[in-house]
Amino acid sequence: MLKYILQRLLQGLLVMAALYTIVFFLVGWMPGDPFSSNEKNISPEVRENMKKAWGLDKPLWQQYLIYPKNLITEGSLGVSTEKNRPVWDIILQSFPASLILGVSALFIAVGIGVPIGILSATKKNTAIDYGGMAIAMIGICIPSFIIGPVLQLTLAAKIPALKIAGWGHPLDIILPSITLGLGTAAYLARLTRGSMLEILNQDYIRTAKAKGLKTFSVVIKHALRGGLLPSVAFIGPAFAALISGSFIVETIFQVPGMGQHFVNAAIKRDPFVLRGVVLFYGLLIVFMNLAADLIAAALNPRIRLEKT
Amino acid sequence: MRFVPALILTITALFLVSCSQDSPVSRATKQKVLLMGNTAEPRGLDPHIVSGVLENNIIRGLFEGLVTEHPSKDGIALPGVAESWGPTDPKNPIEWIFNLRKEAKWSDGVPLTADDFLFSFKRILTPELGSEYSFMLYYIIGAEDFHKGKTKDFSTVKVSAPDSHTLKVNLRSPIPFLPEITKHYTWFPVPKHIIEKHGKPEDRFNPWTKPQNIQSNGAFTLKSWKLNDHIEIQRNPLYWDTKNVALNGIRFLPISNSFTEDRMFYNEQLHITYTIAPDLIEYSRKNFKDMTRNEFYFGTYFIRCNVKKGPLQDVRIREALSITINQQDIIDFVTMGNQSPAAGIVPPFAGYNSPGNIKFDPERAKKLLGDAGYSEGNGFPKIKFLTTDRESSKRLAEALQAMWKKYLGIEISIQQMEWTSYLNTMMSKDYDLAAGGWIGDYMDPLTFLDMWIKDGGNNRTNWSNERFEELLGEAEKTAGQKERYEILGRAEKLFLDERPILPIYWYTRNYLIHNHVKGWDPLILDNHPYKFLDLVAD
Numbered sequence: 105m106l107k108y109i110l111q112r113l114l115q116g117l118l119v120m121a122a123l124y125t126i127v128f129f130l131v132g133w134m135p136g137d138p139f140s141s142n143e144k145n146i147s148p149e150v151r152e153n154m155k156k157a158w159g160l161d162k163p164l165w166q167q168y169l170i171y172p173k174n175l176i177t178e179g180s181l182g183v184s185t186e187k188n189r190p191v192w193d194i195i196l197q198s199f200p201a202s203l204i205l206g207v208s209a210l211f212i213a214v215g216i217g218v219p220i221g222i223l224s225a226t227k228k229n230t231a232i233d234y235g236g237m238a239i240a241m242i243g244i245c246i247p248s249f250i251i252g253p254v255l256q257l258t259l260a261a262k263i264p265a266l267k268i269a270g271w272g273h274p275l276d277i278i279l280p281s282i283t284l285g286l287g288t289a290a291y292l293a294r295l296t297r298g299s300m301l302e303i304l305n306q307d308y309i310r311t312a313k314a315k316g317l318k319t320f321s322v323v324i325k326h327a328l329r330g331g332l333l334p335s336v337a338f339i340g341p342a343f344a345a346l347i348s349g350s351f352i353v354e355t356i357f358q359v360p361g362m363g364q365h366f367v368n369a370a371i372k373r374d375p376f377v378l379r380g381v382v383l384f385y386g387l388l389i390v391f392m393n394l395a396a397d398l399i400a401a402a403l404n405p406r407i408r409l410e411k412t
Numbered sequence: 413m414r415f416v417p418a419l420i421l422t423i424t425a426l427f428l429v430s431c432s433q434d435s436p437v438s439r440a441t442k443q444k445v446l447l448m449g450n451t452a453e454p455r456g457l458d459p460h461i462v463s464g465v466l467e468n469n470i471i472r473g474l475f476e477g478l479v480t481e482h483p484s485k486d487g488i489a490l491p492g493v494a495e496s497w498g499p500t501d502p503k504n505p506i507e508w509i510f511n512l513r514k515e516a517k518w519s520d521g522v523p524l525t526a527d528d529f530l531f532s533f534k535r536i537l538t539p540e541l542g543s544e545y546s547f548m549l550y551y552i553i554g555a556e557d558f559h560k561g562k563t564k565d566f567s568t569v570k571v572s573a574p575d576s577h578t579l580k581v582n583l584r585s586p587i588p589f590l591p592e593i594t595k596h597y598t599w600f601p602v603p604k605h606i607i608e609k610h611g612k613p614e615d616r617f618n619p620w621t622k623p624q625n626i627q628s629n630g631a632f633t634l635k636s637w638k639l640n641d642h643i644e645i646q647r648n649p650l651y652w653d654t655k656n657v658a659l660n661g662i663r664f665l666p667i668s669n670s671f672t673e674d675r676m677f678y679n680e681q682l683h684i685t686y687t688i689a690p691d692l693i694e695y696s697r698k699n700f701k702d703m704t705r706n707e708f709y710f711g712t713y714f715i716r717c718n719v720k721k722g723p724l725q726d727v728r729i730r731e732a733l734s735i736t737i738n739q740q741d742i743i744d745f746v747t748m749g750n751q752s753p754a755a756g757i758v759p760p761f762a763g764y765n766s767p768g769n770i771k772f773d774p775e776r777a778k779k780l781l782g783d784a785g786y787s788e789g790n791g792f793p794k795i796k797f798l799t800t801d802r803e804s805s806k807r808l809a810e811a812l813q814a815m816w817k818k819y820l821g822i823e824i825s826i827q828q829m830e831w832t833s834y835l836n837t838m839m840s841k842d843y844d845l846a847a848g849g850w851i852g853d854y855m856d857p858l859t860f861l862d863m864w865i866k867d868g869g870n871n872r873t874n875w876s877n878e879r880f881e882e883l884l885g886e887a888e889k890t891a892g893q894k895e896r897y898e899i900l901g902r903a904e905k906l907f908l909d910e911r912p913i914l915p916i917y918w919y920t921r922n923y924l925i926h927n928h929v930k931g932w933d934p935l936i937l938d939n940h941p942y943k944f945l946d947l948v949a950d
Contacts, residue, residue: 136832140839144463145869146544149560153542157616183617187639188456197639256675265427267436268675269667271641275426355669358676360640364668373832 109394116390123386124172124379131375132164138185138373158185160375171379181383182376186369191380194365198349199384201271202361205284206347208277210339212285213292213346218335220289221296225304225331226323236293243290252283252356269358280357284350288342292335300331329403336403340396344388348381435680441928441947443660445644449673449686450664453640457621459597460536463544465851465938466686468597470664473645473942474628475600478510478529478579479591483944484933487762487855489591490941493524493601493629494579497591504891505586510579517650518603519633526573531604531613534566540614548598548853553584586891592854595939603627631657631943640666658931658946677703677924683947684932685924690748690804693922703924706750707934710852711919712757712860715797715812715845716838719912720874722793724844728784730911732777733845734770736819737812739916746811747804749922754915756908758857761936764897767905770915774819781820789821795844797824800834805847808916838872846872851919855937857900858887864907875912 139146139154146154155161159170174180181191217240224236260266260279270276303309304327312322349363362381369377401407433439440447454467459475462468478497479489489497495513499505516524533552536543537559550556553570557563570582583590593599603620604613606627611618619625623637631654632645646661648654665682667673670689674696676682688696688704696704717724717733724730739753752759756768778788786792797812799805809826816822824845829837838846850870852859862868862884866876883903890896908915921938930946 136836140836141832142463142544143835144544145839145872147560147869149539150542150544150546153540154616157542186455187453188458188461188616194639201641253671253675256672261675261679263427264433264435268679268681269669269672270665270676270681273426275423278423356672358665358667358669358672360638364640371831 109398112394112397116387116394119390120383120386124383125168127379127382128168128171129164131373131378132167134370134373136373138375141186141372154185158183158376160185181380184369184374184377186372186374186377191376194377195362195380195384198360198362198365199347201359202349202363203347204277205281205349205353205359205361206343208281209285209288209346210343212281213288213342214339215289216285217289217292218296218332220293221335222300222323222328222331224293224297225300226319228301233297237297240290240293243286244294246286247352248283248287248350249352249356251286252280252353255279255283256356269356271357271359276357280353280359283356284346284353288346291342292338295335295338296331299334300327303327303331306330333400333404336400337396340392340399341389344385344392348385348388437680437683437926437928438949440663440683441949444658444947445660446662446929446942446945446947447681447683448662448664449667449676449682449684450643451666451670451673451686452668453666454643457626457634457637457643458618459600459602460532460541460543460546461616466666468939470643470645471597471600472630472939473632473662474626474630474634475597475602476630476651477597477600478512478594480943481595481935481937481939481941483931483941484935486936487589487592489595499586499588499590505588505590506583508581508583508590510581512577512579513652514577515652516629517652518606518627518629519648519650520606520627521650522603522605522627524601524629525576526579527576528601528604529579530571530573531607532600532602533569533571535602535607535613536598537566537569538614542616543598545598548593548596551583551585551587551590551593553582585888588891588893588896589854589856592856596854601629603629632659632662635661642666653943657943659942662942674924677926680926682924683926683929688749688922688924693748696924700924703927705921705923705925705934707921707938708752708759708936709919709921709938710759710761710855710936711849712754712759713751713847713849713916713919714754714757715914715916716843716848716873717845717912717914718841718843718874720841721844722795723784723786724795726784727910728780729786730914732780732784732820733816734911734914735773736777736815737914737916738772738815740772741815742808742811743917746807747917749920751917751920754918756904757913757915758860758900758904759852759918759936761855763893764857764901767901768908768915770908777819781822786822789823792820792822794823794825796827798827798829798834798837798843798846800847801828801830809847841872841874845914848872848913849919852937857897857904858884861900861903861907864912873912875910877906877910880906 139151183190184194220236224233227233256268260268265275267276309327312326349361351363351367354361354363365377365381450466450469452466454470455462459471476492478492478494480492482488482490493512493516494510497510500507512526518524536546537549537555539559539561546559554568558569572580574580607613607618607620610620610625623634626634631648631651633648635644635646637643643664644661647657670687673685674688674692677685717730719725743751755770756766758766760766797809799809806828813824816824837843863870865881880903883899887896887899890899925932928947928949930948931944932940
C-alpha cells in the first residue's frame with residue numbers, strides 16, 4: 105500500500121514537471137508581454153525597468169530554470185505582474201472561497217446525481233427513468249452562464265434572504281453551488297445509471313433477489329458498491345475541477361475564488377499567476393486521482409493496488 | 413444520518429433571520445457606508461504604480477492632493493493639503509507657490525510637510541520604479557530628463573520647499589491650469605516615513621500599501637482589503653476637514669459582470685453602479701427612471717487609420733470613410749448609451765468648443781472616393797478593421813462594415829483580437845483601421861491633442877505634422893486661456909482635416925445611483941469628491 109502510494113507520488117512529480125514545462129513555454133511564447141496590456145503606452149525605458157524588476161529580461165531558458173529554483177529554495181511562485189502581489193498570496197486568498205463552493209457543489213452533484221441514477225437504473229425504461237435521464241440531459245446541455253442568471257432572476261430576486269451576488273453570508277453559497285454542481289450532477293446521474301444497470305444484471309444480484317431480499321436492500325447493500333465505481337473514478341478529477349474555481353460562476357455571483365485568475369492572467373499575460381494557478385490545479389488533480397484510486401480499491405476488493 | 417436534518421434546520425433558520433432584515437442598501441445607508449460597484453480588482457493602491465480609472469476611484473478616497481475637486485462644478489479647485497496657491501506672476505504662470513496647511517497629518521498622526529511632496533515627486537520620477545504615468549509631471553523643469561535617466565541629480569528638477577509648509581514648483585512653460593493637473597493622483601503625496609520603513613522607495617514590490625502598513629492623508633483610510641471581494645475605506649479622524657465629512661466609509665466591490673452589477677442594484681445591494689450593460693439601459697430607464705443617470709464624460713471613441721499603409725495613405729479616402737459613418741445610428745442602435753456624435757476629437761467643455769465639423773455626408777464621400785480613383789468602390793482593396801473580442805466591439809464593427817458597403821461599395825474584414833494581442837497589433841502598426849478610445853486626464857484640450865505628436869507612444873497611426881507640433885509649442889508658450897484655446901483649436905482643425913482618426917462619438921457615462929445618495933452631481937471627469945457625499949434614507 106505504502107509502496108503504491110510512493111510510486112504514484114513519484115509519477116505525480118513527473119506529471120508536474122511535464123505540466124510545468126508545457127505551461128512555461130506556452131506562456132513564454134504568447135504574443136505580447138505583461139507590460140503591454142494597458143491602453144496607455146509606456147516608454148521603452150519604463151518597460152525595460154519593469155522587465156528587470158520581474159526578471160523577465162533574462163533569456164527564456166534561464167527563466168525556465170530560475171522559477172523551480174525559487175520555488176524549491178524560497179517557496180516562491182513569483183509576484184504577479186498585474187496585481188503586484190505574491191502569487192501565493194493570491195492563491196491563499198482565493199482558494200478558500202473556491203474550496204467552500206466546490207465542496208458544496210460536490211454535495212449537490214452527488215446528492216442529486218447519484219439518487220437519480222440509481223432510480224433510473226432500477227426503474228429502467230419507465231417514465232421515472234426517462235424523466236430522470238431527460239433532466240440529466242438538460243443539466244448537461246444548459247451551460248452555467250444560463251443557469252446562473254436564471255437562478256438570480258427567479259430565486260434571488262424574489263426571496264429576500266438570497267442575494268443576487270456577493271460572498272460573506274452562509275446563504276450566499278446556495279445559488280453559485282447549485283449552478284456549479286448541476287452539470288456534474290447530470291453527468292453523475294448518467295454514469296451511475298449505466299454502471300448500475302450492468303451490475304443489476306449480474307449473477308450475484310440475481311442470487312440475492314432469489315434469496316428473497318427486498319429490492320431496496322439488494323440495490324443499496326449489494327449493487328451500489330460495484331455500481332458506484334465509475335462514479336468514484338469520475339468524482340476525483342471532477343472534484344479537483346470544482347474546487348479550483350469556475351470563471352463563469354465566480355463572475356456571475358461575485359465569488360472571490362480562483363477561477364477568474366486562470367482567465368484574467370492569460371488575458372493580462374501575467375506569467376507568474378498563470379503558472380502558479382495551473383501548477384496548483386495540477387497538484388490538486390494528482391492528489392484527487394490518487395484519492396479516487398484508493399477509495400476505489402477500498403470499495404472493490406478485486407482491485408489490487410500493488411499490481412497496478 | 414443526523415447531519416441532513418441539522419443542515420436543513422440551519423439553512424431554514426438562516427433564511428428566517430435574513431428575511432426579517434433590511435436590504436443591504438438600507439442597512440448601509442443607516443451606517444453611512446456607500447456601496448459602490450468598481451468593475452474589477454485594482455492593480456494596487458500605490459498612486460505611483462497604477463494607471464486606471466478604478467484605482468483612481470479608491471485612491472481619491474484615501475489620499476488628497478494639493479487641491480481637490482468641487483462637488484458640482486468642473487474646473488474649480490478647492491483647498492486640499494494646500495490652503496492657498498497661485499503663480500508668483502499671474503501674467504506668466506511659470507512659477508507656482510503652494511502654501512500647505514499646518515494641521516495636515518497622515519492618518520498615524522505624523523505631520524504632512526512639503527518634504528513628503530518632494531519625496532513623492534522624486535519617487536514617481538525615479539526610472540527604476542517604472543511608473544507608467546510619470547509624464548503627468550513633465551511640466552516641471554527637469555522632470556522629463558530625470559525620469560528618462562539623463563541625470564541622476566534630483567536637484568535639476570525644479571521643485572523645492574522654501575520651508576516645511578511651502579512648496580515651490582517651476583514649470584518649463586506657463587500653465588494657467590496647473591491646479592487642474594495637481595488633482596491627478598500622480599501629484600498626490602505619499603507617506604515618506606511609511607514607504608521608507610517598509611523598503612526602498614524605488615522598489616515596486618515595497619509592501620507599504622498592504623492593509624496593515626498603509627497610512628493616508630485623505631478623508632478616509634483603508635479599513636479592509638479582500639482580494640476580488642471588496643475594499644473598504646473608513647473615515648479618517650485625523651483628516652483636517654473630518655468634521656465636514658458625512659460618510660463613515662465606502663465599500664468598493666469589484667463586480668466585473670455588468671449584468672450582475674445591475675441586478676444587484678435592482679435588488680438593493682448597491683448604491684452606485686460602475687456602468688449599465690447596454691442591454692439593460694432601456695429596462696433601467698423604464699423601471700428605475702429617477703435613478704438612471706446619463707452624463708457627459710470626457711472621452712472620445714474613434715477609429716485610428718494607419719496612414720502609411722494601402723489606400724488609407726490618401727486623405728480623401730480617410731475623409732470618405734469618416735463621413736459615411738452614421739454616428740447617430742450607431743448611438744441609437746449599437747451603443748444605445750445616448751452618447752453625442754463626435755464632430756472632432758476634443759469633447760466640448762466650458763470655454764472650448766471643438767472646431768471639428770464632421771457630419772454624415774454620403775454624397776460627398778462618393779465623390780471623394782471617385783476622385784481617389786475608386787469610383788463606386790471599384791478596385792478598392794479589402795482592408796482590415798482591428799477591434800477587441802468584446803461583443804459590443806463586434807456589433808460596432810459590423811455596423812461600420814455595413815455602412816461602408818452600403819454607401820461606398822467597399823469591403824472591409826473584421827479582425828477581432830483578445831485585448832493584449834489587439835494592443836500589440838496596433839502598437840506594431842500592423843493594421844489598416846483600428847477601434848480605440850481616449851479618456852481625458854485633466855480638463856484641457858491638450859490631453860486629447862499632445863498624443864498625436866510624431867512617434868508619440870499613444871499615436872500609433874504613423875501620422876505626424878510639423879505645423880501641428882508648432883501650434884502645440886505655440887500654445888505651450890501662451891499664458892492667456894482664450895488665446896491658448898484658440899491656438900489649440902487651430903491645431904485640432906489641422907488634425908481633423910488630415911483625418912488620421914475617424915471620430916465616432918463623445919462618451920457618456922451610464923450608471924445607476926440610489927436616491928439615498930446625496931451630493932453626487934454630474935462632473936465631466938467623473939472624479940466625485942467623496943467628502944461632500946451623504947447618505948440619507950427617504
